[in-house]
Amino acid sequence: MGNNQASPIWERQQADAMQRMRDGGGLPGLARMEQLAGKSGREILEAMMSGELPYPPMNETMNMTLLKVGDGYAVFQGIPLLQHYNPLGSVHGGWFAALLDSALGCAVQTTLPVGRSYTTAELSIKIVRPASHKTGPLRATGRLIHGGGRLATAEARIEDEQGKLYAHATTTCFVFDVSTTG
Template identity: 35%
Template sequence: MNLIKMTGLELMQMGANLPGNMGDRGIASVIPMKITEAEQGRVSFTARADERHTNPMGAIHGGFAATVLDAATGCAVHTLLPAGIGFGTVDLNVKMVRPVPINEELFAVGEVIDRTRTSAISQAMLKDGDGKIYAHATATCRILGRA
């Protein structure tokens, strides 16, 4: 399998079918998150904060939510890109709504809300199973290459 020849959507769909946390590679080895669905302009993740993600006061560090939301917004953009074209997050704005719970499965859905030839804007929310929002983010991504 040649990853460079796969579209962004194909890569994200492959990630949804890997065992564990996106194959337990890279950032997913530190932040337990998993792609569960991918379609054009939209991805879904599950994530679970644990003791490794606490700050000195014992609460979940805000970087946990920011990292999951960065992944969700970026991966949503990636689903729109052809093979061999990448992206980079230029701007990530995260609003923390309430403290992230420890050892509870959370869900993040990222979706593209605008796309041009050179950039895309996406958003994502981190929620629990009841739909309670813990954090919201918007991101601007630069498309790298000729998309």
């Protein structure tokens, strides 16, 4: 298989993940606080993946999907399209950033207990290879490095199906108690 020919396996896995969410009633949107109450970070992500909770609307814009979560890791997959191009004719760095930030943040989220949440405080990205609409599916795998009471750090890599590296990143996330009073 050449550099610009994607295997249909990863494309099918992404389509299957989206179909599972939709079959479970999942639509793009925002979950209400009462839907999140009593769920750990990982349980929230698993509920999104099953369609019980809405998934982020940006997933459709960026053509990306959460495929898998575990303790301290998350895997997102995206397929770059022409709509993700910069004026120079390749995939915009913001597309890479969105895919990486999602995997990084969700890796942190998988470790959070009920009543805790996070936000990205710092994101550092290195793009080592350009992507195009011919590249095919790319996966960002995020892994927790440190999970503290106030700060968490994680690292992620974007690779193609052959294991070729496209970008890598690190993050620092601020961890906090969720306010139920708005």
